[in-house]
Each structure stands twice: as structure tokens, then as C-alpha cells.
Amino acid sequence: MNSITPETAQELTSFLTDSVVLTPDSPEYAASVKRWSDSAEKQAGLVVIPTTEDDISTTVEYAHLSRIDLAVVGGGHATSGSGSTEGGILIDLTRMRKVTADDKAKTITAQGGCLWEHVDKTAGEHGLATVGGVVNHTGVGGLTLGGGYGWLTGQYGLVVDNLISARIVVADGRVLAVSKDAHADLFWAIRGAGHNFGVVTEFTLQGYDQKEDVSAGVVAFAPEKLEEIIEFANQLVADETDGRAGIYVFMGIPPGQSDLAITTVVFSTLSEEESQKRFAPLMALEPILSTVARTPYHQVNALLNGIAVHGERKAMKGFSYTLPLQPESARMMLEELSLIVKSDSDLVRSFIVLEFINASRVASVPRNAMAFANRGHSRNGGVWVWWADPNKDASARAHARYLKGLTKNLERPSDENVAIYSNFVETGDRSPGELFGDNLPKLQKLKARYDPDNIFNKTHPIHVSESLV
Ligand SMILES: Cc1cc2nc3c(=O)[nH]c(=O)nc-3n(C[C@H](O)[C@H](O)[C@H](O)COP(=O)(O)OP(=O)(O)OC[C@H]3O[C@@H](n4cnc5c(N)ncnc54)[C@H](O)[C@@H]3O)c2cc1C
Structure with a gap:
């Protein structure tokens, strides 16, 4: 793929009617290439900030025909830099953040650049909620297209299980409305x-x-x-439970503090009394802090914003585990994390998270119903290594890989075919076969049909064999 030149930049700009176009010397350029993790930033040759599908279509077609590297950014949270390009064209969706709700159909329609806070807010104004990310400044786009877990997953499944339709600009510039009834093959593919x-x-x-x-x-x-927290969490979300309560367990040094702690975030859509009953065994463990209260749903996904702040450098290595998680496995992770954060003060913000939500709804959907293939009873975990000094990129990533390696025996791919959530995997860490399992051959055929030149190649690119093109 090529970089953009001053001539091609000028030519593309002349074709656009509803976009702000930025070059590296534009005042707004730095904000546009900024990402949640500094280590995911790259210097785009040209940034197109569209407000219409037409301009997206023009830009995609132009990049395709000119073989110029293309990236798309929604919320900017991918730590692998998959929402960035070095020298190519960046489509920045931040001016497409409108959300509407239909009270009768109980649906919510969000433009491609929305963050979850925009969806939660509008849905809340209509007395609605939908499955969405637990950190409300993550993007609807990247999170949904890979599957999408949230606090409501135990009740309603994944974001993609709740995706009714979408509009998409494909590689040849066509704008397609996709659903179970229109371009059903593409609708199948984009859900995962x-x-x-x-x-x-x-x-x-x-x-x-x-x-x-x-x-x-x-x-x-x-x-x-x-150990007692893990025992509690195992029981709270066991598959025979009803999915209305969940708990995330964070191991690490909380922001602004100096000692390791276990910080949990709890959630329940049960009545206040029922919620108190469910969480009573946890509360009996004598917490050092509790902020549990009745809260409007649209504010819940802001609870973790204080942990997941923007800036500095981050590596994210997802893993999976099945229940019951042995408490000693969690203890071993904590001890190893403790050694790492104590070895270098630049690593103190690193943490490991274990996400305990009921998996029955996710597992109830057949694995070939859509591209998303992680349909077993796995739960997601994540190693988040966090540092500031760019000179430590290699060593920090090695720590992340080491910590993730400790979880290897917890994964159960043989039972479930695919046992890892692709949005928790940095591009390049796993093969498409590991991420999409039996759905890969169909995805390869669809890739050959809709993007044979692989211009959308930043997140877990699916390569097609020449015989399919
Ligand atoms: C702090 C934090 C919290 C998270 N919490 C959750 C969670 O609760 N649940 C969960 O499932 N995952 C979660 N994740 C993982 C998350 O799903 C991925 O990081 C996801 O890629 C973020 O999407 P984004 O739009 O913010 O990222 P971006 O970096 O903008 O995009 C990621 C990828 O998606 C593509 N993309 C984005 N928008 C579009 C679009 N409209 N059309 C086409 N392509 C698009 C980009 O091109 C890029 O390839 C979390 C990640 C972080 C960093």
C-alpha cells in the first residue's frame, strides 16, 4: 500500500463536499491522530473527517483505486494501532455521532463514530438500555464489529446479538443497508x-x-x-443463575494509591432488595470501600472511566477462562503482577481484570449464526500493561506477554472451538483461524466478494487465496 502524496491529497480533497480535511500541519491534526493509548498513534498523511456517507464512499473508493493505505477511527481504543495509519488516509468518524431512538420499536440507531456514552444517554432519555461497553468512552464501531460484551450480556447476549441492521460503505464505494433481509451474507460477516x-x-x-x-x-x-472474592464471583454468574448480576475483579494498584488492592465493580438489574441479597456474601468480606448505590443505567458505564483513563502507553493481552476459576490461579496472577509493578515505578498502573458475567445467553446462539465464533462458556480476562516511557515499549510488552502466558492453561479451545474474544486480542497476536474457527472459510469467501484487495486490513485481516478472487 502507498502513502498519500501532496498531489493525491489535493485531488481527493477536491472531490469531498462535506468533510474537514487535515494535513499534518493543520491545527486540529494532533487531536485527530491522538488515541486512547499513546502507543497506538501513527502519523496519517491525510485526515478526512466526514459528515456524510457520500464523502466516506468517495474516500474509500479513492484510497482503493490509488492503493493508498486506509485506516478508520471510531472511539480510538484499539491498543494495537488498528485505528491509525502511517502516511495513509485516516477516516476519522468523530463528526458522525448522532443517536436516535424509536420508542415504539425500542430500537436505538447510532452513527458510526459514536461512543457508548452517546448511546447510553439517548437510550436512557427514552427509558431504554442496550448491551454496550462498560467504559463509556470506547467506540460503538470497533467494539460492536468484534462482538461486544457489556453488563447486560448476561441478560441479552452480545452487542452483535442485538444488532438489527447497519449501513456500510464497502471497498468499491457502494453504500449498503444490511440486515437479515438485505445483503444477509455481509450482515453475517460484520457481526464479529x-x-x-x-x-x-x-x-x-x-x-x-x-x-x-x-x-x-x-x-x-x-x-x-x-480467594474469597473469586469464590463469590464463581457462584454469582454460574450458568444456572439468571444473568442479571455480574462482577468484574481488578487486581492492581488503584489510581492515586501505592498498595495493591482488589477492586471489584458490581452490577445488578434486580430490585434493590434482591441485589443486596445477591451481593451480601461479598459485602460480608469487609470491603475497604463501597460505592454501591441505585444508579440510572446510563451512568453505570462511567464507573470505570477513572481506571481506564486516556494517555500513556498500553498493551492489552486478552485471555479466557471457564468457571469455576480456581482461586489459586488468580492468586498466582496477582503475585506475578505484583513482582512486575514493584520492579519499575513506570508500570504501577498495570492491572489484570477478570470479567464474571453469565455466559448462557452468549452460548445459546449457534456458532455459525454469525461471524462471531466465541460461543462457549468462556469468560474474558485481560492483562493491561501500562507505562509512559517509549523506550520501554519492548520490555513492557514482554511483561504483558509473560503475564498472559500464565493464563494459558485456563483457556479451553478444544471444548469450544474458539475460546477467545477477538476484540481483546491485539492484531497479529492470534491467527484468523484461532479467532474465527469454523467460520473462517465462509469469511474468506465473503472477503473475496466484498474486499478482494484487502483494503480493510487493520484488525485481524482475513486473507483470501487467489482462487477465491
Ligand atoms: C478501556 C477499554 C474498555 C473496553 N471495554 C470493553 C467492553 O466493555 N466490551 C467489549 O466488548 N470490549 C471492550 N473493549 C475492547 C474494545 O471492544 C476494542 O478496543 C475496540 O476496538 C474499541 O473500539 P473503538 O471504536 O474505540 O476503537 P478504534 O481504535 O477506533 O477502532 C478499532 C477498530 O475498529 C475499526 N472501526 C471503528 N469504528 C468503525 C466503524 N464505524 N466502521 C468500521 N470500522 C470501524 C477501526 O478501523 C479499527 O480497526 C475495551 C477496550 C478498552 C481500551
């Missing part, structure tokens, strides 16, 4: 492998009545309580 197929300009999601407040908050403990 969507980053490979185009620029999604609009997502329509199923909403659910959520007029009642929910119970949610942070509950923090001394590290000695880890």
Missing part, C-alpha cells in the same frame, strides 16, 4: 469480523425497557481477600 468489511456509518440496536435504576458500584478489598 466487521472491521474487515467496510466503514459502518450506522448501527441499529435492539433496546430494552430500563426505567428502573440498577444497583452498581465499586467495592474494594485488601489483597488477602482475593
